[in-house]
Amino acid sequence: xxxxxxxxxxxxxxxxxxxxxxxxxxxxxxxxxxxxxxxxxxxxxxxxxxxxxxxxxxxxxxxxxxxxxxxxxxxxxxxxxxxxxxxxxxxxxxxxxxxxxxxxxxxxxxxxxxxxxxxxxxxxxxxxxxxxxxxxxxxxxxxxxxxxxxxxxxxxxxxxxxxxxxxxxxxxxxxxxxxxxxxxxxxxxxxxxxxxxxxxxxxxxxxxxxxxxxxxxxxxxxxxxxxxxxxxxxxxxxxxxxxxxxxxxxxxxxxxxxxxxxxxxxxxxxxxxxxxxxxxxxxxxxxxxxxxxxxxxxxxxxxxxxxxxxxxxxxxxxxxxxxxxxxxxxxxxxxxxxxxxxxxxxxxxxxxxxxxxxxxxxxxxxxxxxxxxxxxxxxxxxxxxxxxxxxxxxxxxxxxxxxxxxxxxxxxxxxxxxxxxxxxxxxxxxxxxxxxxxxxxxxxxxxxxxxxxxxxxxxx
Numbered sequence: 412x413x414x415x416x417x418x419x420x421x422x423x424x425x426x427x428x429x430x431x432x433x434x435x436x437x438x439x440x441x442x443x444x445x446x447x448x449x450x451x452x453x454x455x456x457x458x459x460x461x462x463x464x465x466x467x468x469x470x471x472x473x474x475x476x477x478x479x480x481x482x483x484x485x486x487x488x489x490x491x492x493x494x495x496x497x498x499x500x501x502x503x504x505x506x507x508x509x510x511x512x513x514x515x516x517x518x519x520x521x522x523x524x525x526x527x528x529x530x531x532x533x534x535x536x537x538x539x540x541x542x543x544x545x546x547x548x549x550x551x552x553x554x555x556x557x558x559x560x561x562x563x564x565x566x567x568x569x570x571x572x573x574x575x576x577x578x579x580x581x582x583x584x585x586x587x588x589x590x591x592x593x594x595x596x597x598x599x600x601x602x603x604x605x606x607x608x609x610x611x612x613x614x615x616x617x618x619x620x621x622x623x624x625x626x627x628x629x630x631x632x633x634x635x636x637x638x639x640x641x642x643x644x645x646x647x648x649x650x651x652x653x654x655x656x657x658x659x660x661x662x663x664x665x666x667x668x669x670x671x672x673x674x675x676x677x678x679x680x681x682x683x684x685x686x687x688x689x690x691x692x693x694x695x696x697x698x699x700x701x702x703x704x705x706x707x708x709x710x711x712x713x714x715x716x717x718x719x720x721x722x723x724x725x726x727x728x729x730x731x732x733x734x735x736x737x738x739x740x741x742x743x744x745x746x747x748x749x750x751x752x753x754x755x756x757x758x759x760x761x762x763x764x765x766x767x768x769x770x771x772x773x774x775x776x777x778x779x780x781x782x783x784x785x786x787x788x789x790x791x792x793x794x795x796x797x798x799x800x801x802x803x804x805x806x807x808x809x810x811x812x813x814x815x816x817x818x819x820x821x822x823x824x825x826x827x828x829x830x831x832x833x834x835x836x837x838x839x840x841x842x843x844x845x846x847x848x849x850x851x852x853x854x855x856x857x858x859x860x861x862x863x864x865x866x867x868x869x870x871x
Contacts, residue, residue, distance in 0.1 A: 430454060432592070451647055453592035458540035459488040461495055469517065477510035478517050487540045498539055502527070551582050553598045555605075555765045561720035565616040566706055568719035572609055572766050574702050576602045581695075587636075588686065590679050593643040600640055603633050608762040612726055615714030621701065628694045635685040642675035645799070655830045656823060663819040664827070670810060723767040728862040730760045735855075738786075738846045747797060750842065754790035757783060775861055782854055789838055789845040796835035803828050 424441050433449040436442040462485050469478035481503040486495040504518050521527055538548055557575050559568050580602040586595030607629045610622050649668050653661040685691060706715075714722055734756045741749050761783055768776045807824045810816040848854070 429456070451592060452594055455591060457546060458537070460498065460540050461486045461488075469513065471513070477507055477513040479505040479507060480517070481505060551579075553579070553594075553601065555768075557766065558769050559719055559767065561770055562718045564706075564715060565613070565717045565719045565722045566710060566712060566715040569609065569613050569616045570702055570706070572613075573606060576606045576609070577695075577698060577702060580606075584686070588683055593640075593647060596636060596640050596643060600633065600636050603629055603636065604758075605762050605766075607633065608759055609766065612730070612759055612763055613714075613722070614726070615712050616717075616722070617715070618710075618712050625694075625698060625701075628690075632691070632694065636682055639675060639678040639682050641802070642671055642678055644795075645671050645802075646675060648799075652827055656826055660819070660823050660826070663817070663823040666810075666816050666820045667806070667824060670806065670816075719767070720770050723763070723770055724862045727760065727763050727767070728858075730756060730763060731858055731862070734760060735850055738850060741842070741846070747793070747839075750790055750793055750839075754787070754794055757787045757790060761787065771861060775857070779854075779857060779861065782849060782857075786845050786849040789842055793835060793838040793842065796831050796838060800828050800831040800835060803831070 424436070424439070426436075430436050431453050432451070433442060433445045433454075436445065462483050464484075465482045467480040467482070468476045469480065471477045483501045483503065485498040485501065487498040488494070489496050502521060504514055504521070506514060522529065541547055555575065557572055559571065580599055583595045583599040583602070586592070587599050607626065610617075610626045610629070646668070649664075649671070652667075653664050656664065710716065734753065737749070737753045737756060741753065761780065764776060764780050764783070768780070803824055807821055807828075810824075811821060
């Protein structure tokens with residue numbers, strides 16, 4: 412049996428049913444505290460606890476309540492067996508205003524009872540409930556946390572990285588199928604992109620036939636998950652779209668939301684059908700088998716036995732130099748395609764640095780990733796504004812042909828397209844300063860010192 416002294420609760424809110432998203436909560440202090448944490452993520456049940464309470468009052472000689480006790484018997488639903496099992500019994504000592512000393516005496520008496528021990532925190536209660544459900548706090552994170560050793564053979568390191576990405580892919584599959592929130596699909600696609608990048612950039616660690624077998628299949632997976640993600644982004648940005656318009660015409664844009672939502676639903680269904688296909692299941696099964704297979708003692712791949720730190724230095728430095736070369740060639744009149752290509756190279760560099768960050772001094776690698784992020788943000792904004800501008804123009808034409816959309820909506824969309832074009836041009840104008848900062852002498856020196864140390868072999 413546990414006892415716990417109960418303090419004041421910061422915020423309480425009574426709701427008719429559990430909220431799914433933070434915007435389902437009424438505007439107020441509780442919502443304000445949750446918004447920066449939850450953002451667009453759904454609140455999903457993780458554990459079911461049944462609590463049976465018995466309440467007692469401690470009265471003084473005048474018959475006034477000076478202490479309240481609540482004995483709670485908690486049971487948690489075991490997800491595997493489908494039945495409740497005992498979690499704990501807790502005694503809560505609840506405060507009564509103006510009677511602090513009697514509560515202290517009760518707490519002291521309970522603490523001295525040999526059969527009782529102080530209860531854990533709410534986090535400990537949550538951890539116990541999650542454990543019974545087969546989960547643990549923070550058992551999933553979208554950020555990479557891969558531990559590698561510098562002298563590890565490269566094919567072994569590659570397997571470890573790709574197993575981590577496969578686990579992330581599997582962890583998000585059920586959520587994206589059910590369309591619980593947009594981030595399940597986002598994280599799934601990030602795992603796919605990272606897998607494709609690893610296959611393409613960790614050159615020579617696996618046999619050529621393995622790369623040729625799996626790379627096109629992961630490219631297919633990226634294609635079938637792309638349309639619903641694009642529409643998710645438009646829906647997530649919709650309030651920003653409205654806010655960019657004059658107040659008097661913001662509501663005219665609402666039919667676009669209905670159009671996007673209908674499109675997203677169809678794209679979601681098409682994606683689930685693709686994931687239900689034999690092609691997808693065969694890909695995941697074959698990929699799992701390959702990543703779990705023992706490595707050959709004498710591999711045929713030319714870089715399989717190269718120490719991973721040496722390969723990481725080589726590949727990161729190679730992509731970094733390519734980015735400098737491509738960026739310096741971009742001028743005011745350079746076609747937008749050059750910026751798009753540069754953005755792809757920056758993604759490759761970012762993924763490599765994140766794959767191998769455990770091989771480097773934490774502070775130094777994180778600083779260089781932050782420097783790269785600054786350039787990536789600019790290139791990403793330019794690409795996103797251009798794609799959104801072109802796509803909204805296409806949507807406008809389609810909606811116009813249907814003749815079921817008010818002309819005011821089409822006019823509002825036209826103004827929105829103009830705003831996106833303005834922001835695209837602004838990002839383009841900002842590129843030179845962002846790239847010059849990335850390519851500064853100090854930053855080049857930092858990249859050189861971290862990734863050019865030690866012996867080098869010719870890249871294969």
